[in-house]
Amino acid sequence: xxxxxxxxxxxxxxxxLVGALIAEGWRVIGPKLDQNAIVYDQLINxxxxxxxxxxxxxxxxxxxxxxxxxxxxxxxxxxxxxxKWLFPARxxxxxxxxxxxxxxxxxxxxxxxxxxxxxxxxxxxxAMAVQDRVFDNGSFADSAYAVRRRDTLIVAVQCARSGxxxxxxxxxxxxxxxxxxxxxxTELDDGLFADSGSDRGAAILARxxxxxxQPRQRQEAQEVSARAAAMQxxxxxxxxxxxxxxxxxxxxxxxxxxxxxxxxxxTLACPTCFCTDVEDVxxxxxxHAERWRSWDSCFSVDFTYVHGGSVRRSVKSRYRQWMTHKLxxxxxxxxTSGCVxxxxxxxxxxxxxxxxxxxxxxxxxGSEG
Amino acid sequence: xxxxxxxxxWKFASCDGCQLTLLDxxxxxxxxxxxxxxxxxxxxxxxxxxxxxxxxxxxxSITTAHDAQRIRDIRAQTKTLITIGACxxxxxxxxxxxxxxxxxxxxxxxxHPDYISTLAxxxxxxDHVKVDFELRGCPVSKHQLLELISxxxxxxxxxxxxxxxxxxxxQHGTTxxxxxxxxxxxxxxxxxxxxxxxxxxxxxxxxxxxxxxTPNAAALSAQMAGLGLPPRALRDxxxxxxxxxxxxxxxxxxxx
Numbered sequence: 001x002x003x004x005x006x007x008x009x010x011x012x013x014x015x016x017l018v019g020a021l022i023a024e025g026w027r028v029i030g031p032k033l034d035q036n037a038i039v040y041d042q043l044i045n046x047x048x049x050x051x052x053x054x055x056x057x058x059x060x061x062x063x064x065x066x067x068x069x070x071x072x073x074x075x076x077x078x079x080x081x082x083x084k085w086l087f088p089a090r091x092x093x094x095x096x097x098x099x100x101x102x103x104x105x106x107x108x109x110x111x112x113x114x115x116x117x118x119x120x121x122x123x124x125x126x127a128m129a130v131q132d133r134v135f136d137n138g139s140f141a142d143s144a145y146a147v148r149r150r151d152t153l154i155v156a157v158q159c160a161r162s163g164x165x166x167x168x169x170x171x172x173x174x175x176x177x178x179x180x181x182x183x184x185x186t187e188l189d190d191g192l193f194a195d196s197g198s199d200r201g202a203a204i205l206a207r208x209x210x211x212x213x214q215p216r217q218r219q220e221a222q223e224v225s226a227r228a229a230a231m232q233x234x235x236x237x238x239x240x241x242x243x244x245x246x247x248x249x250x251x252x253x254x255x256x257x258x259x260x261x262x263x264x265x266x267t268l269a270c271p272t273c274f275c276t277d278v279e280d281v282x283x284x285x286x287x288h289a290e291r292w293r294s295w296d297s298c299f300s301v302d303f304t305y306v307h308g309g310s311v312r313r314s315v316k317s318r319y320r321q322w323m324t325h326k327l328x329x330x331x332x333x334x335x336t337s338g339c340v341x342x343x344x345x346x347x348x349x350x351x352x353x354x355x356x357x358x359x360x361x362x363x364x365x366g367s368e369g
Numbered sequence: 370x371x372x373x374x375x376x377x378x379w380k381f382a383s384c385d386g387c388q389l390t391l392l393d394x395x396x397x398x399x400x401x402x403x404x405x406x407x408x409x410x411x412x413x414x415x416x417x418x419x420x421x422x423x424x425x426x427x428x429x430s431i432t433t434a435h436d437a438q439r440i441r442d443i444r445a446q447t448k449t450l451i452t453i454g455a456c457x458x459x460x461x462x463x464x465x466x467x468x469x470x471x472x473x474x475x476x477x478x479x480x481h482p483d484y485i486s487t488l489a490x491x492x493x494x495x496d497h498v499k500v501d502f503e504l505r506g507c508p509v510s511k512h513q514l515l516e517l518i519s520x521x522x523x524x525x526x527x528x529x530x531x532x533x534x535x536x537x538x539x540q541h542g543t544t545x546x547x548x549x550x551x552x553x554x555x556x557x558x559x560x561x562x563x564x565x566x567x568x569x570x571x572x573x574x575x576x577x578x579x580x581x582x583t584p585n586a587a588a589l590s591a592q593m594a595g596l597g598l599p600p601r602a603l604r605d606x607x608x609x610x611x612x613x614x615x616x617x618x619x620x621x622x623x624x625x
Contacts, residue, residue: 034544035543035544035549035571036544036549036550037544037549039542039544060547060548060592061548062545062548062549063549078544079544079545079548079549080542084542089539089540089541089542090540258585258588259585259588260585260588261533261557261558261584261585261588261589262533262583262585263533263535263536263556263557263558263581264532264533264535264536264539265535265539265545265557268535268536268539268540269539277530279528280525281516281519281528282519282520282523282525283400283519284397284400284401284403284404284515284518284519284522285400285403285404286404286519286522286523294540295536295539295540297532297536299532300530300531300532300536300582301531301582301583302530302531302532313583315583315585347548348545348548349548350535350545350547350548350554350556350557350589350592351557351588351589351591351592352592
């Protein structure tokens with residue numbers, strides 16, 4: 001099955017691919033400049049793609065700034081992740097209408113036209129694989145999620161640089177994706193090296209009538225990724241799962257709780273966090289009810305509400321729950337880390353709490369606990 | 370047809386904006402009138418029926434001895450008493466008097482200050498009587514008000530999250546104005562519910578919905594000071610619609 005008949009091509013302009021996909025009937029979702037940030041929204045045409053921009057990221061800091069002239073993909077990941085589309089913030093599950101002798105339940109249909117994501121980074125492909133294990137894992141399937149994943153074409157972009165909060169190399173999720181895409185683009189000085197990762201991706205590339213890529217360009221594409229990896233200044237200690245498992249009483253938890261706002265930004269920006277709240281609503285007449293599912297966060301007090309009160313009342317216990325689940329007990333639960341090293345929780349924390357530094361602090365003085 | 374629950378809407382020291390939110394429910398107003406017997410709502414109708422009442426919605430704060438007695442009378446006639454808006458739940462913007470000398474102000478403002486009979490403080494309704502539910506906001510959100518009325522009619526718990534405004538930003542796809550633009554914002558310490566009004570147009574949150582659950586205002590202030598906000602601006606940020614909410618009051622005093 002995995003013999004892609006077309007070898008890689010060189011694309012001078014990604015808007016040609018966007019235009020071809022739209023012409024073939026795909027809804028194309030990709031990076032757009034909005035509110036001075038790169039967000040993922042529907043592209044009307046290839047001109048919607050930002051150009052010549054890069055991002056400046058640090059803990060609690062993000063700015064769009066001019067980048068290398070004419071470059072299409074010199075920024076890394078922004079405030080949103082693809083879960084915005086695959087696992088929407090609010091989703092109606094069903095509705096019910098009262099009848100004289102009971103009530104009728106109406107299932108909610110999944111409205112998902114065939115969709116192409118363009119600009120998916122390696123860490124984001126890894127994040128989708130992490131969420132797949134939650135929402136469609138063989139023993140359980142969220143049918144709406146499964147439909148969205150099945151009917152979505154993935155056009156990856158291999159990062160040509162890393163941001164200061166990126167640490168995918170240490171999570172072994174990037175910066176170069178080797179699978180999980182239909183097409184992958186690497187931006188070079190002389191255009192975009194476009195390789196296929198599936199038969200449908202190969203077929204789309206074949207229809208573009210572009211020049212085949214040279215072996216030199218394939219080599220350059222690899223080197224671009226190696227340079228991006230070498231740029232990373234943050235890393236996650238490899239022994240994070242063991243360190244966190246062994247240190248539930250480390251004083252660093254109190255220290256971080258003094259800084260943590262328990263606002264939930266880290267979990268909502270995270271591309272793998274999947275926790276939800278389910279709410280039942282009724283209308284004024286009481287004859288119509290709906291069940292909605294919406295993003296929740298382990299930082300909310302109600303998240304652990306059981307009869308009589310909430311279990312994790314202190315911020316310390318909630319922060320510890322988030323980090324130990326993400327980096328340690330996730331491995332026990334799903335067989336992989338819940339972290340893909342995208343750095344969003346670091347950049348988008350309003351007070352700049354850095355997950356890599358917190359783990360390092362706990363690891364460095366592990367015996368104190 | 371079973372008798373409809375009797376609803377009363379009351380006003381104390383306030384601007385009427387929260388009552389207006391109820392009148393703003395244009396599409397739902399007939400359904401509300403179908404479901405409830407509106408026994409007392411002077412902003413909407415002169416017709417007023419005596420108590421007891423099944424549900425009282427109370428707008429405004431307590432600023433006079435007369436009002437302190439009036440709310441006790443209303444409580445005595447009400448089964449479920451719900452306060453609506455920042456004035457009723459936290460004392461409102463008029464609670465700025467709590468930080469000042471009321472006698473000195475009245476002597477400067479009024480030609481005959483001896484005609485003025487007022488308390489030294491503006492306090493929330495819950496300081497005076499038992500309140501069954503507090504709906505936050507300046508003004509309250511129409512969506513939350515309808516949810517609260519529907520839930521009260523159905524005898525279920527209303528879905529009114531106590532989490533941060535940040536949760537609304539993220540659900541709406543609003544980029545964080547502090548992280549991306551360096552704009553001071555009370556969102557991380559403010560309760561969600563407004564519908565993401567200010568951040569969605571690139572402004573920082575003003576804290577209209579009051580402190581969220583377990584707010585860490587000190588840590589947020591330290592970050593905003595780092596962004597260049599001087600202490601006085603920091604103090605004033607917490608001292609607005611919910612100035613007398615305990616967590617905002619304590620934080621504003623730290624920067625006095």
